[in-house]
Amino acid sequence: MNNYIVRFIPLGGIVGVTKNMYVYELYKLKVKTPSFAKASEGREKLKVNVKNTRINPEEYKLQDILIVDCGIGFPEAREMGVDFVIPDIDYLKDKTDKIRAILLSHGHEDHITALPYHYDALGKPPLYTSKLTGAFIQNKFKEFNKTPNVQIVEYGKQYQFGGFRTQFINITHSIPDAMHILINTPVGNFYHGPDYKFDLTPPYGKGPDFYAITKAGHDGVLCLLSDSLGAEREGLTLSEAIVGKTFEDEMRTCKGKFIMTTFSSNISRINQCVEAAIKFNRKIVFLGRSMKENTDLAKDIGYLR
Ligand SMILES: [Zn+2]
Structure with missing residues (x-):
């Protein structure tokens, strides 16, 4: 009892x-x-x-x-x-x-x-x-x-x-x-x-x-x-790491501006895009209020380059 x-x-x-x-x-x-x-x-x-x-x-x-x-x-x-x-x-x-x-x-x-x-x-x-x-x-x-x-x-x-x-x-x-x-x-x-x-x-x-x-x-x-999205499907979802490689592949062939959209809280994905942009010597601009706020904040605590 x-x-x-x-x-x-x-x-x-x-x-x-x-x-x-x-x-x-x-x-x-x-x-x-x-x-x-x-x-x-x-x-x-x-x-x-x-x-x-x-x-x-x-x-x-x-x-x-x-x-x-x-x-x-x-x-x-x-x-x-x-x-x-x-x-x-x-x-x-x-x-x-x-x-x-x-x-x-x-x-x-x-x-x-x-x-x-x-x-x-x-x-x-x-x-x-x-x-x-x-x-x-x-x-x-x-x-x-x-x-x-x-x-x-x-x-x-x-x-x-x-x-x-x-x-x-x-x-x-x-x-x-x-x-x-x-x-x-x-x-x-x-x-x-x-x-x-x-x-x-x-x-x-x-x-x-x-x-x-x-x-x-x-x-x-x-x-x-x-609670895991897609948990009913068999197998493993691809690692987030694959996204970094995709950014690089796309930036390599993209002649003009490269535009990426994501939730502003998706700091690791933003970081992957930033890393690729640095690699290809591109200028980086963040657009939108929460995107600016969150990237500033992530930079302050060392989560973003
Ligand atoms: Zn979540």
């Missing part, structure tokens, strides 16, 4: 590229013997099969909340005039004193961009993330004249948030510094694995930490939450 319950709530939904925001709640038993245990007492003492027993939430007290990601979503065709959508946090409004931290998995818009809108209403909890994602977040808050409490995490180190113990795992994605999160709870381990692809030759940073992933599996995972 467990004295704890963990509830998992995807506040922004779980399908498609959309307002990622996940809530983990840890509840602790208030009374010594819950009603379902009393009912079975005598028959088999306190040996209760929790799986087949209805748990009365009234007998449990919310102890800690951990949030993973806080991103924007994109409007549907019928939502004319809407630029983007953000998760509805009404559910959390009377529980903000229980929020221990928000963990941010990587710097894509659908994982961090709703933060400045909700940060105050969530009670300004500390934000734990990687270096590049942290820099993107600081920059987003600047527009709102706010300074968030950002803590840059170390991979492999353990962090305690109330009854949740977490460890951050280095993973590869189309943006550098992406992380998976192993969350140990009193009821079992959750492997929270947002957007990733296994890139064995990433253009920036280390490859996926297969050791940490394997160890998590070996130690036992109660619940795996995994």
Whole structure:
């Protein structure tokens, strides 16, 4: 019998590229013997099969909340005039004193961009993330004249948030510094694995930490939450490294201006284009506000030449 319950709530939904925001709640038993245990007492003492027993939430007290990601979503065709959508946090409004931290998995818009809108209403909890994602977040808050409490995490180190113990795992994605999160709870381990692809030759940073992933599996995972575009298809997606070679091949034969478009957060791809441009002695111009901001920021922290 467990004295704890963990509830998992995807506040922004779980399908498609959309307002990622996940809530983990840890509840602790208030009374010594819950009603379902009393009912079975005598028959088999306190040996209760929790799986087949209805748990009365009234007998449990919310102890800690951990949030993973806080991103924007994109409007549907019928939502004319809407630029983007953000998760509805009404559910959390009377529980903000229980929020221990928000963990941010990587710097894509659908994982961090709703933060400045909700940060105050969530009670300004500390934000734990990687270096590049942290820099993107600081920059987003600047527009709102706010300074968030950002803590840059170390991979492999353990962090305690109330009854949740977490460890951050280095993973590869189309943006550098992406992380998976192993969350140990009193009821079992959750492997929270947002957007990733296994890139064995990433253009920036280390490859996926297969050791940490394997160890998590070996130690036992109660619940795996995994999100990888195209995961239903067999085989491996090509490494991001192939993009650098493609830039070189195209620039070699391109007589005039070479124009490349990408998400401004795709720092590793921008870096690959910059490296190719330097190789072919081309002048480089960044166009667009967020492209300029993000490349400046990436240069400042040494992620771009
Ligand atoms: Zn992503």
